[in-house]
Amino acid sequence: MIRLLALVLALLAAPLAAQQRLPDAPLANVQLEDPAQEQAALDLMETLRCLTCQSQSIHDSDAPIAGDMRHQVRSRIAAGEHPEQIRAWMIERYGDYISYSPTxxxxxxxxxxxxxxxxxxxxxxxxxxxxxx
Structure with a gap:
């Protein structure tokens, strides 16, 4: 009986053990050194919707996908891309729903x-x- 209970508990715990927590993207929670670039990134992040939370911007969300999206925004702005180019790329990748102000x-x-x-x-x-x- 105890072995059966242990087997059932092991089977129920297997999905939890299979989930692994990956580290956050490098620029997900780190500000850019240039204040103007960081402000441009923040302004853009406020206008993009988190796909997991749906009622929060990627700036406000703690979801892993929002962290990845923050990383993408900051790294692309640091590389010199214009925020509207990044917005267009995000919309192309995730669809019109991601933008709080759809065109x-x-x-x-x-x-x-x-x-x-x-x-x-x-x-x-x-x-x-x-x-x-």
């Missing part, structure tokens, strides 16, 4: 057009009711 494209146009269409429909209904009264 109008063939996949995001409904975000901009549906509210306008709803407002026009509401104005049309309002105008129709006012004409009847």
């Amino acid at each position: 109008v494209s063939r996949t995001t146009w409904p975000l901009y057009m549906v509210p306008v269409l709803l407002m026009l429909a509401a104005l049309g209904l309002f105008w129709r009711r006012m004409r009847r009264s």
